[in-house]
């Protein structure tokens with residue numbers, strides 16, 4: 189086995205040890221070997237997360253009443269706990285029938301490099317999918333010409349959400365640049381309103397803010413060069429982005445470290461904070477759980493400085509090696525990749541369909557606009573969600589950002605990222 193694959197497994201195991209204690213809502217499912225059920229593994233539980241998955245499973249059950257399905261979701265935003273549970277199961281040759289994995293490095297440099305996934309080119313041929321998904325998306329789930337998973341959605345990671353009433357009451361416009369953001373934030377602060385909601389109980393949310401600022405400050409090309417090692421983290425532009433990040437952190441709620449992303453989004457929903465930066469699963473949460481109205485109660489813009497760019501996060505599902513009920517898994521993947529499956533899932537999830545031929549009329553104003561912008565925008569892979577860089581780097585970057593949020597030491601953040609860059613693909 190390749191050295192990189194071994195390193196990956198070792199890292200996955202370390203992750204497991206650190207997360208065992210916070211484990212899951214599905215402990216009863218974690219040690220089942222080949223239960224015969226179609227076990228669907230994800231981190232979509234609870235508020236804002238599970239509605240799309242439930243709709244997809246319901247549709248699958250209707251169409252396949254004889255296939256027993258088990259929803260084996262493990263709670264924790266961005267897979268905080270699920271990824272560790274998954275790593276242990278893969279290590280123990282007990283893979284779930286299919287599992288949620290981000291397109292990009294997380295899939296290709298992770299499970300594919302570790303030789304844990306079956307190629308799905310035959311399924312793509314059978315379903316005639318090769319021209320139904322955008323080429324860049326197929327590239328994100330392919331390695332050496334083989335396709336390893338099926339994208340169910342496209343989430344946008346560079347969105348600033350704002351409370352429309354708070355903005356109207358204070359005569360403010362949604363900020364499009366960092367300068368505008370800081371002006372708006374100062375006005376809000378002067379009125380005693382928290383400008384920016386953050387919930388970094390799970391550190392990836394702060395990493396999302398940083399990657400958004402990096403994208404806006406560096407531009408698409410240089411942002412991408414960070415992950416190939418062609419732009420160093422001690423570049424002055426990265427330092428400038430870190431300074432802006434530091435400044436932005438001075439506008440967040442005091443209790444940020446005890447909140448998760450839903451708790452932070454709630455502050456905006458209630459008008460206790462004016463804005464938050466979050467992927468568009470937050471829209472699913474605003475609409476499905478908090479019953480807010482799109483473009484009435486809340487509005488959105490690309491995060492300051494990132495207009496015309498699309499931080500892409502795609503949730504995909506594949507077929508792990510060693511799974512017994514291969515036929516059932518492929519049956520599920522066929523539905524997940526179909527127009528019907530995607531249009532059942534995405535309007536609830538907040539995302540847009542991964543397919544290009546989905547039924548636009550099923551999507552709200554945000555969805556329609558995002559579908560259009562996706563076609564025109566420059567795509568950028570998310571670091572916080574595992575697409576830009578291997579898991580080893582993501583873990584260290586999250587740790588560095590987490591320390592930065594309390595210590596606000598730009599030099600230390602840059603040093604830590606530089607050190608972590610040995611984890612990047614050369």
Ligand code: GAL
Nearest residue numbers: 264265266267469501503573
């Ligand atoms: C992302 C995932 C999204 C959403 C989010 C919050 O990593 O791609 O679908 O679930 O985490 O948990």
